[in-house]
Amino acid sequence: AQSVTQPDIHITVSEGASLELRCNYSYGATPYLFWYVQSPGQGLQLLLKYFSGDTLVQGIKGFEAEFKRSQSSFNLRKPSVHWSDAAEYFCAVGVYNFNKFYFGSGTKLNVKP
Amino acid sequence: DVKVTQSSRYLVKRTGEKVFLECVQDMDHENMFWYRQDPGLGLRLIYFSYDVKMKEKGDIPEGYSVSREKKERFSLILESASTNQTSMYLCASSPPAGVGVTDTQYFGPGTRLTVL
Numbered sequence: 001a002q003s004v005t006q007p008d009i010h011i012t013v014s015e016g017a018s019l020e021l022r023c024n025y026s027y028g029a030t031p032y033l034f035w036y037v038q039s040p041g042q043g044l045q046l047l048l049k050y051f052s053g054d055t056l057v058q059g060i061k062g063f064e065a066e067f068k069r070s071q072s073s074f075n076l077r078k079p080s081v082h083w084s085d086a087a088e089y090f091c092a093v094g095v096y097n098f099n100k101f102y103f104g105s106g107t108k109l110n111v112k113p
Numbered sequence: 114d115v116k117v118t119q120s121s122r123y124l125v126k127r128t129g130e131k132v133f134l135e136c137v138q139d140m141d142h143e144n145m146f147w148y149r150q151d152p153g154l155g156l157r158l159i160y161f162s163y164d165v166k167m168k169e170k171g172d173i174p175e176g177y178s179v180s181r182e183k184k185e186r187f188s189l190i191l192e193s194a195s196t197n198q199t200s201m202y203l204c205a206s207s208p209p210a211g212v213g214v215t216d217t218q219y220f221g222p223g224t225r226l227t228v229l
Contacts, residue, residue: 043220
């Protein structure tokens with residue numbers, strides 16, 4: 001069965017520090033992987049997606065993610081965090097059948113000044 | 114830009130009331146989805162629809178029904194609201210997935226429903 005695990009519920013980093021949010025997935029076929037961000041009281045905004053090809057994908061707002069098939073991981077990174085990055089981040093795997101998604105439980109990011 | 118709108122941002126209802134949540138998308142997408150979001154549980158799929166008048170149960174359909182009479186509109190119905198349905202409800206739409214591929218889902222702003 002397909003599933004997505006985000007092992008960190010809360011993360012706090014200082015502004016300007018680097019960030020890595022972890023995501024592990026379980027899916028039998030080639031995964032299509034997504035990262036979304038949700039600001040308080042808002043819907044989800046797509047940060048980036050991996051479909052195929054280069055395993056390092058660039059997204060909006062300076063984020064990037066690396067797909068590692070051997071580790072079943074798709075970790076999100078940013079070299080220097082800004083206070084406006086404080087939000088909740090969701091990793092998702094998309095399946096072919098009707099384009100269903102399976103989401104992780106989310107990681108809430110706090111940014112210290 | 115894809116736009117997905119939801120009829121209400123905040124809604125307060127009483128136990129036993131029938132509740133309608135409306136979602137409209139303007140990109141002619143075939144697929145539409147309803148999720149509920151609860152702290153620590155992420156997003157859980159309630160129902161989805163891949164065409165007009167077509168619907169499929171998601172992971173947590175109990176206590177909910179849906180309606181899709183027009184391609185752009187997908188409604189979630191709580192037949193008799195209960196307090197355990199207090200949650201954030203998110204609607205999404207996407208183009209159809211091709212053979213062996215999938216595509217991005219686009220989300221609305223959400224409706225925070227409180228059932229008293």
